[in-house]
Amino acid sequence: xxxxxxxxxxxxxxxxxxxxxxxxxxxxxxxxxxxxxxxxxxxxxxxxxxxxxxxxxxxxxxxxxxxxxxxxxxxxxxxxxxxxxxxxxxxxxxxxxxxxxxxxxxxxxxxxxxxxxxxxxxxxxxxxxxxxxxxxxxxxxxxxxxxxxxxxxxxxxxxxxxxxxxxxxxxxxxxxxxxxxxxxxxxxxxxxxxxxxxxxxxxxxxxxxxxxxxxxxxxxxxxxxxxxxxxxxxxxxxxxxxxxxxxxxxxxxxxxxxxxxxxxxxxxxxxxxxxxxxxxxxxxxxxxxxxxxxxxxxxxxxxxxxxxxxxxxxxxx
Numbered sequence: 478x479x480x481x482x483x484x485x486x487x488x489x490x491x492x493x494x495x496x497x498x499x500x501x502x503x504x505x506x507x508x509x510x511x512x513x514x515x516x517x518x519x520x521x522x523x524x525x526x527x528x529x530x531x532x533x534x535x536x537x538x539x540x541x542x543x544x545x546x547x548x549x550x551x552x553x554x555x556x557x558x559x560x561x562x563x564x565x566x567x568x569x570x571x572x573x574x575x576x577x578x579x580x581x582x583x584x585x586x587x588x589x590x591x592x593x594x595x596x597x598x599x600x601x602x603x604x605x606x607x608x609x610x611x612x613x614x615x616x617x618x619x620x621x622x623x624x625x626x627x628x629x630x631x632x633x634x635x636x637x638x639x640x641x642x643x644x645x646x647x648x649x650x651x652x653x654x655x656x657x658x659x660x661x662x663x664x665x666x667x668x669x670x671x672x673x674x675x676x677x678x679x680x681x682x683x684x685x686x687x688x689x690x691x692x693x694x695x696x697x698x699x700x701x702x703x704x705x706x707x708x709x710x711x712x713x714x715x716x717x718x719x720x721x722x723x724x725x726x727x728x729x730x731x732x733x734x735x736x737x738x739x740x741x742x743x744x745x746x747x748x749x750x751x752x753x754x755x756x757x758x759x760x761x762x763x764x765x766x767x768x769x770x771x772x773x774x775x776x777x778x779x780x781x782x783x784x785x786x787x788x789x790x791x792x793x794x
Contacts, residue, residue: 488779490529491586491751492788496773498522498568498584499753503764503771506756507578514575518568518584518755523547523554526564531555533588536596537565537695541725550596550729561591565698571670574756581670581758586751587702593746595698595738598726601716602694604671607687608679609708618712618737622653622689623660629687637661642687643674650690657689672752673760675700679707683759691716701743702750706778707785711740747781769794 501521505514519539526533533555538548548554548566564586569575571582587594605616607629615632616625622642630637638661644650646666657664665685667674671692677683697713704711714737717723723734753775754761762774775788 487529487531487588488749488751488777488786491588491749492753492775492777492790494522494525494529495584495586495751495753495775496790497525498586499755499764499773499775500771502569502575502582502584502755506575506582506763509576511572511576515569515572519547522566522568522584522586526554527556529555530558530560532557532559532561533564534562534591535566536563536594537567537698539568540599541728550599562588563591563594564588565594565695565702567672567696567699569755570672570696571755574669578756579668580756580763581667581673581760582755582763583670583673583758583761584753584755585672585699587699587744587748589702589744589748590746593744594702594748595743595745596729596731597694597698597743598715598722598729598731600694600722600726601691601718602697602713603691603716604675604697604700604711604713605687605689606675606678606700606704606711607709608681611710613710616687616710616712618714622656625687625689626657626660626662633686638663640686641665641684642689643667643677643685644688644690645669645671645674645692647690653689670758672696672700672703673758675711676703676752677759679704679709680760698743699750701740702748702780703752703778704740705744705748706750706780706783708783709740711743713738713743744780747779749777749779751775751777766794767791 757763
């Protein structure tokens, strides 16, 4: 089943799905309407998924059925058939970025054989991630930020002032940011888009060594699918702000509320990950219109073959 899910045809299908969502969202870049941009991406992604010969189920989506009219958790997509897959998606990661025409908005999707993606609730998750090439256990969610920087610096053979840490620019991260700066690490703050933030740890060209902080749990699963393809380490722990969020997690089968998940628990089998740029950023170029053609830039990864492809497409506008 895994080989079927990860064959070349389905890799290209994944590209077509994220391209469709990115183009739809791009038409609303800079318009100041986050909800309209997100809805356009959702509609386009759902249409594209329903044109594929799969028996797919959304396990990471726009929310539960009563919160999201389309691409909700548990929704069935595809034309049907023997190929059963779990799908994690974020049709528009960076709705605010899109509405304000800011960098790093993406359309993102991952899929894997049925039953192999963590059904993460729509809550926060405490996260830590680094790229490949380090010994197992070099990072640990239970260490302090300063301890993780020092351990990573030792493994890399550098001093802490040569480590760059990506953190979401949020008031809740003030203590983390202060601790990192106290040890001398560089802090790369991002306004949104923590999927790209995690993925950037695996790309030496970005200069990002470590990702730290809390963000969406569903985005954690998507980021893990990407790291599964290129290597790296990840740990995450669900964070609950109220009883309703705990109840939501229970409905999705979560029983250990304090569990520390690693990458391979969140994505238990080989997976395909695809992301198409909506607005240009460190990871991908955004959609652009040139001489009557729409151009897109997509990153697609296959963990079964450890391949990473950049796909550039142009089609009549």
